[in-house]
Amino acid sequence: MPKQNSPGRLVTAMRATPPLVHCITNYVAMNIAANVLLAAGASPAMVHAEEEAGEFAAIAGALTINIGTLSASWVKGMHNAARSAARNGKPWVLDPVAHYASGFRRETVAGLIDLNPTIIRGNASEIIALGGAESRGQGVDSRDTVEQAEETARDVAIQYGAVVAVTGAVDFVTDGANAVRIAGGSPLMPQVTALGCALTCLVGAFAAIAPEEPFDATVAALASFAVAGEKAAALADGPGSFSWRFLDALAGLDGTTLDAAARVTPV
Numbered sequence: 001m002p003k004q005n006s007p008g009r010l011v012t013a014m015r016a017t018p019p020l021v022h023c024i025t026n027y028v029a030m031n032i033a034a035n036v037l038l039a040a041g042a043s044p045a046m047v048h049a050e051e052e053a054g055e056f057a058a059i060a061g062a063l064t065i066n067i068g069t070l071s072a073s074w075v076k077g078m079h080n081a082a083r084s085a086a087r088n089g090k091p092w093v094l095d096p097v098a099h100y101a102s103g104f105r106r107e108t109v110a111g112l113i114d115l116n117p118t119i120i121r122g123n124a125s126e127i128i129a130l131g132g133a134e135s136r137g138q139g140v141d142s143r144d145t146v147e148q149a150e151e152t153a154r155d156v157a158i159q160y161g162a163v164v165a166v167t168g169a170v171d172f173v174t175d176g177a178n179a180v181r182i183a184g185g186s187p188l189m190p191q192v193t194a195l196g197c198a199l200t201c202l203v204g205a206f207a208a209i210a211p212e213e214p215f216d217a218t219v220a221a222l223a224s225f226a227v228a229g230e231k232a233a234a235l236a237d238g239p240g241s242f243s244w245r246f247l248d249a250l251a252g253l254d255g256t257t258l259d260a261a262a263r264v265t266p267v
C-alpha cells in the first residue's frame with residue numbers, strides 16, 4: 001500500500017486516468033509544456049482565446065495560467081478562464097512570469113490573484129516580488145535563491161489562501177502552515193527555456209488528479225521533475241541532450257520509482 005502522502009500514488013492515478021489540462025501558457029513554453037504533460041500521462045490543451053477560454057475551463061480537470069507572453073486579449077481570456085474554473089470548482093495554477101518587469105505584468109498578476117488561484121508556482125525572484133519584498137529579478141530567470149524566498153512564500157500563501165511553490169536548486173512548497181523542501185533536479189534545468197513554465201502545467205495536471213489535495217499535488221509535480229531531472233542529467237552532455245533525456249525520464253517514471261527516489265523533507 002502506498003503511504004497516504006506518497007507522491008507516487010498520484011503518478012499512478014494520472015497514468016490510470018489521464019486528466020485534461022487547460023493551459024494558458026506563453027509562446028515559448030507551449031510545445032515543451034505539452035510534451036511534458038504527455039510524457040507524464042496527462043492530456044494538454046493550449047487554449048487562450050477570450051472567445052473560448054471560459055467555456056474550455058469548464059470541461060478541463062484543471063487550469064493553468066502563465067503570463068509569459070501577454071497581450072490585452074490574452075488577459076481577457078485568462079480572466080474568463082479563471083472565473084469559469086472557480087464557478088465549476090476546478091483548481092487553477094498561476095505562474096507569474098517576470099511580473100515585476102512592467103506595469104502591464106504587475107496589473108495583470110494583481111487582477112489574477114484577486115480571482116483566487118489554488119496554487120502559485122514561480123521562481124525565487126518572482127515569489128519574493130509577489131510578497132512585496134526586495135527582489136533582484138529583472139527578466140524571466142531568477143536572481144535570488146529559494147532560501148531567500150521561503151519566508152515570503154509562507155506570507156504569500158497565507159495572504160492569498162494558496163499553496164505556494166518556489167523552485168530552484170532545492171524547491172520549497174508551503175500552504176502557510178505546512179512546508180517541505182524537495183531536492184534533486186540539475187543546474188541544466190534553468191538552461192532549457194520554459195522548463196519552469198512546463199512544470200506549472202504539470203502542477204495543474206496533478207491538481208486535476210487530486211483537486212482536494214493541492215499541497216500534495218504540487219509536491220508530486222515538483223518531485224517528478226526533481227527525479228526525472230537528476231536521471232536525465234546523469235547522461236546528458238549539455239542542455240540539448242538534457243532536454244530530450246528529460247522527456248524520456250519523465251515518460252519512464254512510475255509511482256514506485258518516484259516514491260523510492262523522491263527527496264521530500266518536511267521543514
Ligand SMILES: Nc1ncnc2c1ncn2[C@@H]1O[C@H](COP(=O)(O)OP(=O)(O)O)[C@@H](O)[C@H]1O
Pocket residue numbers: 122123124140141142167168169170171184185186187188189190194195196197199222225226229
Ligand atoms: N540549480 C538547480 N538545480 C537543480 N534543479 C534546478 C535548479 N534550478 C532550477 N531547477 C529546477 O528547474 C525546474 C524549473 O525551475 P526554475 O528554473 O526555478 O523555474 P523558472 O524556469 O520559472 O525560472 C524546477 O524543477 C527546479 O527544481
Ligand SMILES: Cc1ncsc1CCOP(=O)(O)O
Pocket residue numbers: 026028029068069097140141193194195196197198
Ligand atoms: C524566455 C521567455 N520570455 C517570455 S516567457 C519565456 C519563457 C520563460 O520560461 P521559464 O519561466 O520556464 O524560464
Ligand SMILES: [Mg+2]
Pocket residue numbers: 097122123140196197
Ligand atoms: Mg518561470
